[in-house]
Amino acid sequence: MSTEARPATPVREVTERLSATPRGARLARRxxxxHLDGWGIAYDTELSDAAEAVVAELAANAVTHGRVPGRDFELCLTLFADTLRVEVTDTRTERRPPKEPEPPLPQGESGRGLVIVAALAAEWGVAGREVGKTVWACLRLDTGAQKEG
Structure with missing residues (x-):
């Protein structure tokens, strides 16, 4: 799946608009x-845990680095036959994540979020919008969240 291309027909899709606060980020993860459990991806499976981690990291970044006071962020989950796509959209256009996340310093207290996303996702990226940006990650259903190798 390329950075912008999507399979033609999603099996399931949900979009939630949440407050750009730590509480909103926690709610996104929950x-x-x-939703994944309702779609047949049971709690505490490899895919469910990976998706939860990706959502947690992207939502935390949206409320920490992409927050504009008074504006919400959006979580979209799309389940295709072989892929789960996670998208988190915020309203800050000028703060874009790096194309390749750098590992943080061993004693660093932050900077691990996109490293975790890159490790769990088959692919991830950033799509620009007129206002804001969407950071997305695709997780493979057949191999949990492992990258093709």
Whole structure:
């Protein structure tokens, strides 16, 4: 799946708009697990855990680095036959994540989020919007969240 291309027909899709606060980020993670369980991806499976981690990191980045006061962020989960696509959209256009995340310093207290996303996702990237940006990650269903190798 390329950075912008999507398979023609999603099996399931949900979009949630959440407050750009730590509480909204926590709710995004919980809602993701709830929806995935309803779609047959059981709690505490490899895919569910990986998706939860990806949502947690992207939502935390949205409320920390992409927050514009008074504006929400959006979580979209799309389940295709072989892929789960996670998208988190915020309203800050000028703050874009790097194309290749750099590992943080061993004693560093932050900077691990996109490293975790890159490790769990088959692919990830950033799509520009007129206002804001969407950071997305695709997780393979057949191999949990492992990259093709």
């Amino acid at each position: 809602l993701a697990r709830y």
